[in-house]
Amino acid sequence: MDVKPIKVNSINDLPEAPVSQGITLVRKTGSWKNVRPVVGERSAPCENACPLKIRIPKFIDYLTKKEPEKAALEILKWNPFPSITGRLCPAKCETGCNRNKYDEKISIRELERFLGDLVLEKKKIEVKSQKKTKVAILGTSTSLMGTAYRLRENGFEVTIFAKGQSLFSDVKESIPGEILQKEEQAFINAKIELIADKAPSISELKASFNYIVTYAEDAPEVNVVDPKVGKTDDEKVFIVAEDQDISRSIKNGLTVANFITSLDEGKEFQEEKLPRVVSFKEIITDYFNHEAAVKEIKTIEDAIKEGLRCFSCGTCNSCGNCYVFCPDNAVKWIDNFPFFDYDYCKGCGVCVNECPRGVLELIPEK
Amino acid sequence: MSIKKVLTGNHAISYGAMVSRVQVISAYPITPQTQVVELLSEMVADGILDAIFVNVESEHSAMSACVSASAAGARAFTATSAQGLALMHEMLHWAAGARLPIVLAEINRAMAPPWSIWTDQNDSLSQRDTGWMQIYVESNQEAFDSVILAYKVAEQVYLPCMVVLDAFVLSHTSEPVEIYDQEKVDEFLPPYKPMVAIEPGKAFGYGALAAPDTYMEFRYKMQKAMEKAVTLFEKEGKLFGEMFGRTYGLVEEYMMDDADYVIVTVGATTSTARVAIQELRKQGEKVGLLKLRVIRPFPFDKVREVLKGRKKVAVLDRNISFGHHGIFYQEIKSALYRLKERPQVYGYIAGLGGRDITVKDFIDIYHDMKNREDMIEIIWKGVKL
Numbered sequence: 001m002d003v004k005p006i007k008v009n010s011i012n013d014l015p016e017a018p019v020s021q022g023i024t025l026v027r028k029t030g031s032w033k034n035v036r037p038v039v040g041e042r043s044a045p046c047e048n049a050c051p052l053k054i055r056i057p058k059f060i061d062y063l064t065k066k067e068p069e070k071a072a073l074e075i076l077k078w079n080p081f082p083s084i085t086g087r088l089c090p091a092k093c094e095t096g097c098n099r100n101k102y103d104e105k106i107s108i109r110e111l112e113r114f115l116g117d118l119v120l121e122k123k124k125i126e127v128k129s130q131k132k133t134k135v136a137i138l139g140t141s142t143s144l145m146g147t148a149y150r151l152r153e154n155g156f157e158v159t160i161f162a163k164g165q166s167l168f169s170d171v172k173e174s175i176p177g178e179i180l181q182k183e184e185q186a187f188i189n190a191k192i193e194l195i196a197d198k199a200p201s202i203s204e205l206k207a208s209f210n211y212i213v214t215y216a217e218d219a220p221e222v223n224v225v226d227p228k229v230g231k232t233d234d235e236k237v238f239i240v241a242e243d244q245d246i247s248r249s250i251k252n253g254l255t256v257a258n259f260i261t262s263l264d265e266g267k268e269f270q271e272e273k274l275p276r277v278v279s280f281k282e283i284i285t286d287y288f289n290h291e292a293a294v295k296e297i298k299t300i301e302d303a304i305k306e307g308l309r310c311f312s313c314g315t316c317n318s319c320g321n322c323y324v325f326c327p328d329n330a331v332k333w334i335d336n337f338p339f340f341d342y343d344y345c346k347g348c349g350v351c352v353n354e355c356p357r358g359v360l361e362l363i364p365e366k
Numbered sequence: 367m368s369i370k371k372v373l374t375g376n377h378a379i380s381y382g383a384m385v386s387r388v389q390v391i392s393a394y395p396i397t398p399q400t401q402v403v404e405l406l407s408e409m410v411a412d413g414i415l416d417a418i419f420v421n422v423e424s425e426h427s428a429m430s431a432c433v434s435a436s437a438a439g440a441r442a443f444t445a446t447s448a449q450g451l452a453l454m455h456e457m458l459h460w461a462a463g464a465r466l467p468i469v470l471a472e473i474n475r476a477m478a479p480p481w482s483i484w485t486d487q488n489d490s491l492s493q494r495d496t497g498w499m500q501i502y503v504e505s506n507q508e509a510f511d512s513v514i515l516a517y518k519v520a521e522q523v524y525l526p527c528m529v530v531l532d533a534f535v536l537s538h539t540s541e542p543v544e545i546y547d548q549e550k551v552d553e554f555l556p557p558y559k560p561m562v563a564i565e566p567g568k569a570f571g572y573g574a575l576a577a578p579d580t581y582m583e584f585r586y587k588m589q590k591a592m593e594k595a596v597t598l599f600e601k602e603g604k605l606f607g608e609m610f611g612r613t614y615g616l617v618e619e620y621m622m623d624d625a626d627y628v629i630v631t632v633g634a635t636t637s638t639a640r641v642a643i644q645e646l647r648k649q650g651e652k653v654g655l656l657k658l659r660v661i662r663p664f665p666f667d668k669v670r671e672v673l674k675g676r677k678k679v680a681v682l683d684r685n686i687s688f689g690h691h692g693i694f695y696q697e698i699k700s701a702l703y704r705l706k707e708r709p710q711v712y713g714y715i716a717g718l719g720g721r722d723i724t725v726k727d728f729i730d731i732y733h734d735m736k737n738r739e740d741m742i743e744i745i746w747k748g749v750k751l
Binding site: 008015016017020024 | 463464465524562570571572573575576583584586587591
């Protein structure tokens with residue numbers, strides 16, 4: 001808004017009664033502040049504990065805003081197989097959940113399973129841009145399937161060589177066949193080539209593929225030099241490490257895929273790190289009620305009910321407290337999200353104090 | 367055609383508000399004021415008076431309602447006494463600072479504790495510096511007339527005005543009061559034109575923040591408005607006389623032509639003093655009476671003009687500024703300070719909490735003043751020492 005100050009040179013420039021002559025916006029009271037509120041970079045203990053770093057508060061936010069499909073897609077960004085992990089994962093997220101210290105943890109794994117199943121039928125691997133680079137995946141366990149999934153997403157031509165007939169061989173006993181069938185269908189739809197009953201040697205594959213990804217026992221001729229990203233002494237061969245925790249195994253598979261992608265695109269590989277965790281002490285529990293957890297989620301209503309219990313530590317879920325409590329109207333509410341008008345924010349910190357989930361923080365003014 | 371009614375001071379005020387066509391009345395009951403708004407509420411209920419009567423839970427809210435009504439462009443009226451007026455205090459400043467010409471009938475009642483319902487002037491004088499104009503009346507007719515005059519002046523200078531009358535002595539005592547023809551009152555008092563009216567859809571801040579670079583200018587303007595009111599009270603009082611047969615000024619003089627000694631009074635005791643003056647005159651004493659009618663704005667020029675060249679002045683205060691003197695005594699003294707030759711002034715405090723001030727008291731005061739040689743600042747009349 002264009003505001004101009006009114007100059008008072010004599011009493012004639014003023015009205016008889018004390019009535020405003022313009023808008024007070026001309027006084028940019030924001031200049032008084034020595035600290036400013038910002039939407040801080042914070043994370044929840046659940047997402048930190050998760051090996052896959054699934055943005056749990058974020059997907060729960062979509063869910064509670066009645067967008068379960070968006071919630072499922074948010075999970076798929078970090079974890080290609082929520083229907084599998086939702087059944088088998090040891091759920092370290094739930095152990096980390098701040099709500100444990102209040103009453104009862106959020107049933108995160110159950111939410112993940114429900115949302116994974118919800119979109120399983122329509123699940124589609126979105127190929128970003130087709131590359132000519134060819135990758136051979138030697139083996140069919142879930143972690144390697146993660147590598148295949150991510151590489152295909154990133155545009156690689158992916159071929160899976162299976163000793164047997166089916167994919168996800170390691171979880172065949174514990175996951176219902178119909179689910180694995182649908183996961184497999186998504187691979188077929190995305191034009192991932194599957195060559196069954198075949199176990200070619202590394203040297204055979206090297207002739208026709210740019211990269212080969214497999215397990216250590218299937219490639220005894222190479223030595224791992226960087227276990228974090230699966231790098232070996234053969235620059236074409238990468239090894240995915242198996243772990244007891246299925247989510248950790250999948251993460252290993254995805255990391256190898258990400259590393260190959262940056263290698264192929266000539267970019268520097270960057271390991272992702274989550275920002276500082278919001279502790280339970282930072283949660284203003286006055287804004288929450290004690291409620292029993294929904295342990296078995298059967299309907300969307302169940303899921304939303306459980307989602308609403310989430311503290312959403314460090315992730316804004318548009319509760320609007322900052323907007324409501326700001327004494328200076330300096331918090332603007334745009335697209336369901338707070339924005340600070342620093343021209344008028346005096347840095348009083350009420351918004352930060354009233355944010356129930358540690359999203360906002362005060363930083364010193366330069 | 368005007369009609370004569372036998373009315374108490376309180377009802378004279380109600381009629382004054384009625385003929386002034388007040389549009390919003392908001393008040394909270396308190397003895398001895400209650401009858402003022404009681405009759406007005408009946409007038410509104412009976413459809414005699416086209417006004418909105420706003421019931422409130424306190425005097426603070428009553429004045430708040432009047433402030434909003436006046437800011438929206440309505441002629442607003444209220445009445446109160448003593449503790450009620452004290453509770454209004456914050457909003458009295460608001461009404462004056464926002465330049466809203468509200469009229470308030472103030473029935474002088476002594477402040478508690480100790481509890482008292484009887485008259486003295488400390489309640490209204492506690493509000494002396496709020497920016498309200500104050501008229502003190504002597505009779506029920508003057509009470510009625512002063513409501514009309516108060517609106518006439520207030521709405522030209524945009525300052526609120528109190529019409530002050532003594533509890534019981536006037537408020538509950540009946541006298542004949544001439545109620546003027548409504549058409550003539552309408553001719554004298556045109557509808558209220560607000561300086562700025564609050565309207566739906568037109569957003570602005572009323573009484574909003576004024577930083578140090580502008581606040582003082584608003585205070586200057588208030589003082590200038592007060593100064594303008596000095597002239598207006600004389601002008602409109604004269605016009606009132608031409609139209610209704612009763613002329614009012616800032617002060618009133620009685621037997622002052624050759625008076626060497628003067629008694630100064632404010633309010634209903636003036637009538638008692640008049641009788642004392644008559645008796646003293648019969649005995650050949652050269653004594654006169656000065657009645658202060660308007661005390662805010664203070665009629666400095668008029669007081670100087672009247673008291674110049676007199677020998678001695680006795681000021682009767684039905685009030686006290688604790689740790690100082692009687693308030694009117696202070697003000698008369700300060701008005702005379704600029705004169706090269708000043709009469710000697712004595713301050714008498716009498717009648718606090720409604721104690722009678724008799725004709726004999728005034729005669730005693732006169733002799734005391736005449737014979738007094740000391741420079742004592744405060745003379746208590748009738749206190750049981």
